[in-house]
Amino acid sequence: MPFVSGLKCRECSREYPAEALNVCDFCFGPLEVEYDYDTISEVISADRISKGPLSIWRYQDLLPASGENPVDIMAGYTPLLKAPNLGKRLGLNNLYIKNDSVNPSFSFKDRVVSVAATKAVEFGFETLACASTGNLACSVAAHAARAGIRSVVFIPSDLERGKVIGAAIYGPTMVAVDGTYDEVNRLCSEVGDNYPWAFVNINMRAYYAEGSKTLGYEVAEQLGWRLPEHVVVPSASGAMFTKIWKGFNELACLGLLDGVAAMSFGPDQNTVHHPAVTTRMHMAQAEGCSPIVTAWKEGQTQVKPVRPNSIAKSLAIGNPADGIYALRVINKSGGSGNTVPESDVVDGIKLLAETEGVFTETAGGVVISALKQLAESGAIKPDELTVAYITGNGLKTQEAVEGVVNPLMVKPTLSSFEEALSERTAIRR
Amino acid sequence: MDRQRVKFTFESEMVKEPIIYRLGQDFHIVTNIRRADVREKLGWVVLELDGEKEEIERGLQWVSSTGVRVDPVGGDVIAG
Numbered sequence: 001m002p003f004v005s006g007l008k009c010r011e012c013s014r015e016y017p018a019e020a021l022n023v024c025d026f027c028f029g030p031l032e033v034e035y036d037y038d039t040i041s042e043v044i045s046a047d048r049i050s051k052g053p054l055s056i057w058r059y060q061d062l063l064p065a066s067g068e069n070p071v072d073i074m075a076g077y078t079p080l081l082k083a084p085n086l087g088k089r090l091g092l093n094n095l096y097i098k099n100d101s102v103n104p105s106f107s108f109k110d111r112v113v114s115v116a117a118t119k120a121v122e123f124g125f126e127t128l129a130c131a132s133t134g135n136l137a138c139s140v141a142a143h144a145a146r147a148g149i150r151s152v153v154f155i156p157s158d159l160e161r162g163k164v165i166g167a168a169i170y171g172p173t174m175v176a177v178d179g180t181y182d183e184v185n186r187l188c189s190e191v192g193d194n195y196p197w198a199f200v201n202i203n204m205r206a207y208y209a210e211g212s213k214t215l216g217y218e219v220a221e222q223l224g225w226r227l228p229e230h231v232v233v234p235s236a237s238g239a240m241f242t243k244i245w246k247g248f249n250e251l252a253c254l255g256l257l258d259g260v261a262a263m264s265f266g267p268d269q270n271t272v273h274h275p276a277v278t279t280r281m282h283m284a285q286a287e288g289c290s291p292i293v294t295a296w297k298e299g300q301t302q303v304k305p306v307r308p309n310s311i312a313k314s315l316a317i318g319n320p321a322d323g324i325y326a327l328r329v330i331n332k333s334g335g336s337g338n339t340v341p342e343s344d345v346v347d348g349i350k351l352l353a354e355t356e357g358v359f360t361e362t363a364g365g366v367v368i369s370a371l372k373q374l375a376e377s378g379a380i381k382p383d384e385l386t387v388a389y390i391t392g393n394g395l396k397t398q399e400a401v402e403g404v405v406n407p408l409m410v411k412p413t414l415s416s417f418e419e420a421l422s423e424r425t426a427i428r429r
Numbered sequence: 430m431d432r433q434r435v436k437f438t439f440e441s442e443m444v445k446e447p448i449i450y451r452l453g454q455d456f457h458i459v460t461n462i463r464r465a466d467v468r469e470k471l472g473w474v475v476l477e478l479d480g481e482k483e484e485i486e487r488g489l490q491w492v493s494s495t496g497v498r499v500d501p502v503g504g505d506v507i508a509g
Contacts, residue, residue, distance in 0.1 A: 011464065027464045028434055028475045028502045109509075131507040154507070181507070182500075189501035201508050236509050302471050305438055305498055314509030319438075321504025363509070392509075 003040045004064045007031040007206055010270060010325070018064070020123050020203045030321065031206045032270050033064045041254050041262065046225055049217075049256075056111050056214040062250060063115055063214075064207045071117035071147040075103050075110030076214050080222040080387070085355040086368075090375040094385045096228070097352070098219055101360055105142045105166070106393035107135035107314070108240070112211035113200055117143040119207040120198030127152060127197040131188035133313045134163035135392055140200055141170035152197065154188050156181070160313075163396055181308060181318070209322075212240040216247025219387050225251075225258040230386040232282045232338075232371045234363040236317040238292055238326030240391075241283055245329045246270065248277045273332060281335035282379070283326065284370035286312040286345055286362075292323045293337030296330050303327065311345055311400055312362040314392055336379060338370035345369060346400055352390070359394030367391075431482040434502040435489065439472040443497055449474065456488035457481065475502055 007016040011029030021031055044061045052058030056076035060067025079099045087095035103110040113136070120128055128144040129152040130136050137153040144151030151172035155164065159176070168174055177184045192202035200208045220227055227248055235241045252274035255262030260276040285293045288310025295303045303323030308316035320326070330337055340348070348368035353359050360368075371388050374380045394401070408420040437448065444467060453460045458480035465474040478485050493499050 023434070023503055028477075029464065030503060133507060133509055136508045156507075185505055185507050186499075186501060188506045192506065199506075202503075202506060205503070237504060300471070302466060302468065302473070304440075304471055305500065317505045317508065319498075319500050319504045323504070 002064050002066050003036045003061060005034045005036045008034045013268075020125075020198065022203050022205045033206050033210055034269060035062070035064075037254070037265050037269070044254060044256070046221075046256055049221065056114060056211060059214055059217050062217070064210050065115050065118035065122060069118075070114065071121060071143050072114055073104040073110065073142060073146050075114045077218060078102050080219060081356065081358070083356050083388075086352060089351065089355055090372055091382050092375050092380060092384075092386055093382050096219075096223075096385075096387045097356060097358060098215065098387055098389045099358055100215065100389065100391045101358065101364065101393035105135075105138040106396060107139065107361075108212070108215065108389075108391040109135045109139035110143075111214050112208045113139040113143045115211035116198070116200040116204040116208035117147055120200075120204055121147055121149070123198065125196070125198035126150060127195075129153065129192075129195075129197040129199045130201060131155075131184065131199075132167075133159060133316065134166075134396060135314050136201070137167035137172070137174075138163070138170075141167045141172035144172065145170045154184070154191070156184055160397070160399055162398060166396065209239045209243055212243035213247035213250065215240065215389065216244040217251060220248065220251050220257065223385070225256060227257065227277060227279045228387040229278070229384040230280045230282060230335075230374070230380050232284055232367050232374065232386070232388045234312075234315055234367050234389065234391055235283045235285055235292055235320070235326060236315045237320045238322035241281065241326045242322055242329050244389075245277075245279075245281055245333065248279055249274050252277050271328075277333075279333060281329050281333040282370065282374055283330055283335065283337045284367045285337070285339060286310040286315055286366045287339050287341050288312070289316045289318060290337075290339045291318065292320055292326050293339050295323070295327055296337035297339075301327070311342055311397075312366050313397075314361065314363045315366060336374070338373055340366045340369040340373070346403075348372070349394060349401055350404065353394070358390060360390045361392035361394050361397040362400050363392050364390040364394070365400075430479060431485055433478045433485055433489075435476060435478060436500045436502055437474045437476070437492060438498040438500065439467070439474075440496065441470045443495065444469070444472050446495065448492060448495060448497055449476070452478075452488050452492060456491070457484050458488045
């Protein structure tokens with residue numbers, strides 16, 4: 001059984017039972033999962049976690065759905081790669097890449113959807129649904145297939161072919177919406193209100209978002225139960241950013257970090273900050289959709305919505321639901337907000353691929369370019385332990401890097417090959 | 430009758446306009462503010478609207494036409 005005590009409004013603190021709810025009836029604020037940490041602290045240990053499955057469900061005590069029979073396609077427990085080559089280029093001697101592009105449906109969304117799908121099945125829903133520009137649709141369709149339930153995915157009608165196929169292969173009911181971004185958004189919100197479906201990022205949102213905490217847990221575990229000094233994280237809604245921070249603080253408060261004493265969570269579980277958590281949280285957004293970073297740079301406490309116009313479509317959330325909470329995490333952690341010019345996104349993808357053999361999507365390009373900015377500005381010092389989160393696979397956004405294809409065109413003879421090779425070598429000289 | 434939960438975001442030039450008053454006066458819509466934060470340069474209001482479905486749609490189209498941004502409560506639904 002999950003150690004969940006209920007849901008609580010993040011704004012007015014009203015409490016609700018752990019049901020399929022996403023906003024407070026009174027103030028319409030977002031609902032967050034509340035845990036019984038006293039009981040969790042009695043059962044959880046690093047040893048117990050290490051004996052769990054090689055997926056996010058090894059942290060089942062800290063997730064809001066039962067790990068006894070999860071909808072699990074083995075999301076999570078992805079590699080944490082030491083990145084010496086990229087580090088050398090950037091002047092960073094202690095750099096790691098959290099490569100979440102190798103999840104089963106090729107993005108970090110498998111973490112959140114695995115939790116949401118498990119909870120949806122627990123609640124008795126027979127349809128799993130979402131509105132998505134790519135990664136989420138793939139993951140929802142895949143997990144619904146695994147759970148043996150129906151899935152309905154809403155996508156913009158102009159979505160890239162690779163993403164459409166990547167979701168369609170799992171057999172969902174696919175709805176291609178012909179409209180502007182705002183129209184698609186409004187329609188899906190209405191559908192969510194009118195159909196008895198488990199919409200992962202609407203009525204399952206409180207549970208769904210918790211899956212991102214595992215990105216924090218895994219990095220800590222893979223570093224030997226310690227935290228990095230810096231993390232660089234891409235942001236769309238801001239939810240993942242806040243949940244990584246929450247994950248770090250949960251581990252600290254439960255006494256799971258090496259040499260860190262446990263501490264009470266206090267009255268507000270979602271804003272607790274253990275003094276031993278000194279990781280600086282750096283946010284990366286592309287220039288064409290950077291509402292949270294813009295607010296941080298202007299010193300605002302509110303996030304002004306924007307109309308997205310970015311090649312990093314998986315980060316193109318113009319009105320981020322968790323924007324103000326992510327903003328608070330940047331400030332509380334002493335981190336920063338980083339805007340990456342659109343023209344630098346592909347450079348970031350190439351740099352990671354050419355130095356570490358990891359092919360990421362556009363969101364990862366944003367992260368690597370932001371990391372470069374942070375290293376060049378001295379915000380990250382050469383020997384500081386740094387983790388860059390790569391959350392999606394490059395095969396999903398191949399259109400962005402089509403220009404890299406430039407093969408030697410040869411006839412099937414050795415002389416033709418050698419001639420072409422010497423020409424290319426001469427050009428490179 | 431229909432009920433919708435929406436968020437209006439006002440830029441500085443619209444903060445002084447009585448948009449919610451006119452929405453209630455010019456359309457057959459009952460407005461009920463639940464949460465708000467209005468500053469000099471930017472403001473948002475989360476509210477519930479009660480009325481006929483067509484009238485709410487007409488009213489929200491008018492609000493959008495004034496330059497005020499209209500979103501579902503809880504931010505964007507569509508995700509990456």
